[in-house]
Structures are given as structure tokens and as C-alpha cells.
Amino acid sequence: MRGNSLDEKITRLLLEREVEDFIAREAALLDEWRLDEWLELFTDDARYVVPSTDKPNGDPKETLGIINDDMARLRGRVERLKSRHAHREFPWSRTRRFITNVRIKDVVAEDLFVTASFLVYRIRSGQVDPLMGAYEYILRRVEETLKIGSRKAVLDLEALRPHGTLSIIL
Amino acid sequence: MNLPELIREDRSAGVFRVHRSVFGSTEIAALEQKNIFQRCWLYIGHDSEIPNAGDFRRRTVAGQPLFWVRGGDARVRVFYNSCTHWGANVCRLDEGNAELFQCFYHAWTFNNQGDLVSVPDEAGYGSGFRKQAMGLVSPPRVDNYRGLYFVSFNREVEDLASYLAEAKDYIDLILDQSEEGWRVVPGTQKYGVRANWKMFSLNSLDNYHVRPLHSTFFKYTESLGTGDPPVPPPTEFPGAQGRALSLRNGHGVDVFQSLTRARPIAHWHPILGADAKEEISSRRARLVKKFGEERAYLMCNTNRLMLIYPNFALHDIAGVSLRYFEPAGADAMDVTVQTLAPRGESAELLNRRLENFLSFLGPGGFAHPDDIEAMESAQVGFRANGPEWIDASRGMQRDGTALDEIHVRAFWRQWHAHIMGAAKAERDHD
Numbered sequence: 001m002r003g004n005s006l007d008e009k010i011t012r013l014l015l016e017r018e019v020e021d022f023i024a025r026e027a028a029l030l031d032e033w034r035l036d037e038w039l040e041l042f043t044d045d046a047r048y049v050v051p052s053t054d055k056p057n058g059d060p061k062e063t064l065g066i067i068n069d070d071m072a073r074l075r076g077r078v079e080r081l082k083s084r085h086a087h088r089e090f091p092w093s094r095t096r097r098f099i100t101n102v103r104i105k106d107v108v109a110e111d112l113f114v115t116a117s118f119l120v121y122r123i124r125s126g127q128v129d130p131l132m133g134a135y136e137y138i139l140r141r142v143e144e145t146l147k148i149g150s151r152k153a154v155l156d157l158e159a160l161r162p163h164g165t166l167s168i169i170l
Numbered sequence: 171m172n173l174p175e176l177i178r179e180d181r182s183a184g185v186f187r188v189h190r191s192v193f194g195s196t197e198i199a200a201l202e203q204k205n206i207f208q209r210c211w212l213y214i215g216h217d218s219e220i221p222n223a224g225d226f227r228r229r230t231v232a233g234q235p236l237f238w239v240r241g242g243d244a245r246v247r248v249f250y251n252s253c254t255h256w257g258a259n260v261c262r263l264d265e266g267n268a269e270l271f272q273c274f275y276h277a278w279t280f281n282n283q284g285d286l287v288s289v290p291d292e293a294g295y296g297s298g299f300r301k302q303a304m305g306l307v308s309p310p311r312v313d314n315y316r317g318l319y320f321v322s323f324n325r326e327v328e329d330l331a332s333y334l335a336e337a338k339d340y341i342d343l344i345l346d347q348s349e350e351g352w353r354v355v356p357g358t359q360k361y362g363v364r365a366n367w368k369m370f371s372l373n374s375l376d377n378y379h380v381r382p383l384h385s386t387f388f389k390y391t392e393s394l395g396t397g398d399p400p401v402p403p404p405t406e407f408p409g410a411q412g413r414a415l416s417l418r419n420g421h422g423v424d425v426f427q428s429l430t431r432a433r434p435i436a437h438w439h440p441i442l443g444a445d446a447k448e449e450i451s452s453r454r455a456r457l458v459k460k461f462g463e464e465r466a467y468l469m470c471n472t473n474r475l476m477l478i479y480p481n482f483a484l485h486d487i488a489g490v491s492l493r494y495f496e497p498a499g500a501d502a503m504d505v506t507v508q509t510l511a512p513r514g515e516s517a518e519l520l521n522r523r524l525e526n527f528l529s530f531l532g533p534g535g536f537a538h539p540d541d542i543e544a545m546e547s548a549q550v551g552f553r554a555n556g557p558e559w560i561d562a563s564r565g566m567q568r569d570g571t572a573l574d575e576i577h578v579r580a581f582w583r584q585w586h587a588h589i590m591g592a593a594k595a596e597r598d599h600d
Contacts, residue, residue, distance in 0.1 A: 050534060051357070052357040052358055052359055052360075053358075053360060054264060054357065054358045054360070055356055055357045055358075058356060058357050060521075060524065061517065061520070061521040061524070062355070062356070062517070062520060062521070062524075063355065063356045063357040063524075064355050064356070064357030064358070064359065064508065064509050064524055064527065064528075064532075065357055065524075065528065066359060066528070066532055066533055066534040067528060067534035068524065068525060068528055072394075073525075073529060076390045076393065076529075076536070077536070079389075079390070079393075080386040080387075080389075080390060080536055083386050083389075085385050085386045086386050086539075086540070087383070087539075087540040087543045087544065088539035088540050088542065088543040089539075125546075125550075127364075158360070159360035159361055159362065159504070160359075160360065160361035160362065160533050161360070161361055161362035161504065162362040162364060162502065163361075163362065164361040164362050164363045164364070164505070164533055164542050165361070165533040165534070165538075165539040165542050165543075166533050166534040166539075167533075167534075167539040167543075
């Protein structure tokens with residue numbers, strides 16, 4: 001990611017555009033509840049993690065968080081959300097995701113370490129609830145395309161209050 | 171408001187009803203603050219949260235800003251978080267370790283036993299100023315049962331042990347499962363629910379909703395494969411098939427057999443990982459040896475939903491959870507959830523325990539969001555003027571099963587006694 005020649009700058013710019021575009025596309029899939037397509041963005045060994053609001057840096061292996069999904073559980077989560085018996089999301093809430101400040105922090109072999117700020121609104125049952133924080137992605141290049149190897153959403157909220165759940169994908 | 175008529179009970183007809191106004195009335199919410207939250211023992215924390223001298227945690231209990239701290243003398247104390255000079259908070263972090271708490275406003279300084287140790291320009295105070303009487307103030311009563319700490323703002327409250335009544339037996343049944351004691355795992359789930367706090371008390375006891383409301387959770391666990399088969403009770407002792415119980419003083423418990431669900435203590439399921447099988451079966455064997463088949467069966471192969479009246483739920487299901495909640499007005503509440511793990515548990519089983527916990531419980535689990543949806547939906551439903559009552563009659567005329575509402579009625583009877591200004595319900599049981 002270093003270097004200041006024109007070629008290097010253009011390469012970096014293209015990569016940044018590719019990553020921003022990837023994240024915007026992902027947000028659209030989630031806002032449109034195209035969850036099966038969203039799942040296809042992940043590698044098989046990926047994780048989706050949301051730490052608790054008091055231990056944003058806690059290791060989920062030894063710290064109680066809010067979500068700590070491997071792919072089996074993430075697929076289960078999507079399966080559940082598609083059911084009319086996932087009552088918190090039946091009918092589905094409306095969501096709108098604003099994702100900015102996308103930065104490629106590091107590149108190690110095929111892995112891109114990316115951070116971004118998010119503001120996600122969930123709108124349902126007469127309530128508008130904002131959820132804000134930072135994403136920490138590890139994006140991996142697999143056969144020309146980017147895949148999500150790890151996706152962590154760290155909330156800035158001090159508590160899930162007043163809205164009490166993370167029933168949508170954050 | 172006609173307080174005596176808020177609950178209607180007809181024992182001969184087996185009917186028990188509660189007037190819906192109890193969930194939205196600000197008048198009742200004010201009475202609850204005065205007659206319940208300023209009167210009962212209220213959970214504040216587990217002693218593993220402040221193991222070392224100087225360790226502290228900040229808490230709000232019944233709206234009161236508090237912090238609790240282990241003093242340099244190893245004693246646990248609870249203080250109102252307010253400087254005795256001009257009132258600012260002296261504890262400004264949720265957790266940490268401190269020898270001294272210095273107020274940031276005028277730099278009055280207190281030690282971790284609450285004594286006022288330093289006052290800038292002390293010479294400016296006259297002869298009536300007594301530094302030793304200006305220490306931090308504690309709530310009138312603080313006590314613990316097996317490391318679970320409670321406070322009471324009522325100097326005259328009965329002793330904690332007598333207040334907990336038969337709930338002590340069930341606390342024992344949970345805490346005895348670990349031979350090396352328990353610790354609170356770092357990480358706290360804090361969230362708001364837009365419903366009256368009593369909905370959480372009731373939902374915490376209620377087993378009747380589990381199958382219909384949480385079908386997606388069971389579908390998920392069943393998709394993972396089958397765990398160890400259900401263990402039948404070793405003998406047909408009373409309650410062997412599960413039951414709902416009043417534990418007196420408004421406390422209650424629902425005990426039911428663990429079927430498809432994992433219990434990290436001693437009921438294996440694929441969600442806990444193949445590696446955990448050995449650790450779990452050897453723990454079960456040790457518990458059988460120590461406590462006998464019957465009690466080990468209850469510990470390992472039954473689940474417990476317990477409510478310590480009024481607002482502390484101790485659940486022993488997919489993990490052991492500590493859930494305490496308090497009103498934020500008549501139609502909203504603040505909830506805090508933590509989990510206990512046995513000290514000395516292997517890193518791998520702890521990891522699986524937490525994953526198992528998160529798959530069912532908490533604001534991002536596969537089940538609890540639907541509890542919250544149900545509570546909030548009921549809160550909206552209570553605005554309807556037509557229907558006047560909620561019903562809590564199940565099982566009044568049969569020997570209680572785990573699906574009955576015996577514990578729910580026990581909660582309501584104690585609640586009603588408090589609202590009426592009495593200390594105790596006339597009857598604890600149906």
C-alpha cells in the first residue's frame with residue numbers, strides 16, 4: 001500500500017473504490033433483505049461478531065458479547081429471519097445503512113483489513129432506532145472477487161437502549 | 171384507582187385475573203417505587219466482579235446512583251455515588267480499581283472504605299465540621315447470599331436469608347453445580363425494553379410461552395443434530411417431571427426437564443462441541459458422587475427459570491444468566507444481563523458455553539428478541555380499552571406442572587400486598 005508513483009497511486013485508488021463499492025453493495029443487500037445473496041459474500045470460515053457495549057474489544061471466546069456467529073450459526077440466523085416465526089422481524093423492519101469513512105488499514109497477503117463507520121436505522125412499529133459504530137472487516141480476495149473473512153460491528157452505544165435487540169443483521 | 175380490585179381471584183372457580191392498568195399507570199409505578207423498590211432486597215452484583223482490594227463497579231439500583239467496592243480491608247461496601255460536599259459523582263467509571271475516590275469538583279477525597287481522607291483548605295471549616303462524619307453514605311442494608319450481593323433502602327427489611335426464603339434452595343442447586351465456585355464472565359448485555367418491568371418478571375418465570383414463541387430456536391438446535399438423549403429421573407420423587415413452584419415472598423421457579431437443549435454443566439449437545447463430551451460427563455459423575463442421583467439429576471438434567479422478587483431473574487438453562495431489570499417509567503425498563511461460568515472451566519468449554527448462551531439468549535440470540543417483541547406487543551395491546559384483564563389461571567385446579575402459572579400468581583399476590591401497603595401476601599401458594 002506504500003509508494004507514491006502514479007501507478008501505485010492509481011492501484012491504491014482502484015482498490016479503495018473496489019472496497020467501497022463492495023461495502024455499499026453489501027449494505028444494499030441487507031437493506032433489501034436479500035439475505036441468501038448476502039451469505040454468498042462470506043468465506044466458509046468467516047465470522048460475524050458484535051461485542052457487548054461495555055467490552056468492545058473483548059475476545060468472544062472468553063467475553064460475553066451480543067453476537068458471535070460462525071457460518072453455521074450465521075446461516076441459521078438467516079434461515080430464522082426468513083421465517084414468519086422470527087417474531088421480532090415479522091414483518092421485516094425497514095433499515096437504512098449509511099456507511100462512510102471506509103479505510104483500508106492494512107494489506108497482508110490476500111487479506112485487506114478495512115474499517116468503516118456505520119449508522120444503521122431500524123424503522124418498525126412506529127419507532128425509529130439508530131445504531132451507530134464501526135465495522136472491522138477482513139476482506140479476502142478469492143478468485144478475483146472479494147469475500148468477507150471476518151465482519152465485526154462494534155457499537156458506540158453505551159447500551160442497546162431504547163431499542164433492545166439486534167434482530168436485524170447489523 | 172381501586173387498588174383492592176386490581177387482582178381478582180376466585181379459587182373455587184380456578185380463576186385468577188390481573189387488571190391491565192397495572193402495566194401502564196403512572197400512579198401504580200410511583201407506588202411500586204415506594205412500596206417495592208424502596209422496601210425489598212435488590213440484587214446489585216456477584217462478588218467475583220470485585221475480587222481484589224480496591225476493585226469497584228458502578229451500578230444504578232432502583233434509580234439510585236451507587237457503586238460497590240472492595241475496601242483495602244477486603245470488606246465489600248456499597249455507597250451512594252455522591253460527594254458529601256456538593257453532590258457530584260465520586261466514581262466516574264463503570265469499573266476499575268482505586269485506593270482513593272477523589273471528587274473532580276472540589277477534590278474532596280475518600281478512601282475505598284468510604285472515609286473522607288482529604289479536604290482542600292480544611293482550615294476553612296469551623297469547629298462543627300467533623301471530617302469523620304462526612305464519609306460516603308451507604309444504603310441502609312447490604313448483605314449477600316453465597317456471593318450474590320443485595321442492597322435494601324429499607325432499614326427495617328427482614329434479613330436477606332429470610333427474605334430469600336425457599337429461593338435459597340434453588341440458588342444452592344445452581345451454585346453447587348461448580349465445585350470450584352463461579353465467576354461472572356466479563357461482558358454485559360445492557361438494553362432497553364419498551365414494556366412495563368413486570369412483563370420481564372413474568373416472562374422470566376413463564377415456561378408456557380417457550381415452545382410456541384421460540385419455535386425458530388428449536389428448529390435451529392434440531393438442525394445441528396441430536397445431543398445426549400434426555401435423562402429420565404432416577405426415581406419418581408415429587409417434581410421429578412418438572413413443576414412450577416412458589417418459593418414464598420413473591421419468588422418463584424419453574425423446573426423442567428432438559429430435552430433437546432444443551433446444558434454446559436452436564437447435558438451434552440453438538441452445540442457444545444465433541445471435545446466437551448468428556449469434561450461434561452466427568453463433571454456429571456462427580457456431582458452424582460457428591461450429591462446423589464436425585465440431586466445430581468436436578469442439577470444436570472433439569473433447567474430452572476427462577477425469579478427473585480421483584481426484579482432479579484436467575485436462569486439455569488442454556489447457561490447460567492443473571493438478569494436484573496428496573497422500571498424506566500411505567501411503560502419502559504432497563505435490563506442488564508451477565509452470565510456465570512464455573513471457575514477453572516477449560517477455555518474450550520467456556521468458549522462453547524458462551525456460544526450456546528448467545529444462540530438462545532440476549533438481544534442478538536435466536537430466542538430472546540422474540541420475548542422482547544412479545545413484551546412490547548403486550549404493552550401496546552394494554553392500551554386497548556375493551557379487554558380489561560390479563561389471565562393467570564393456568565393450573566389452579568390441578569397439581570402443578572412446569573407449564574402452570576403457580577409462580578406467576580405468587581408474584582402477583584406479593585405484588586398486590588405491597589401495592590396495598592402490606593409487607594407480605596396472606597398466602598404464598600394456590
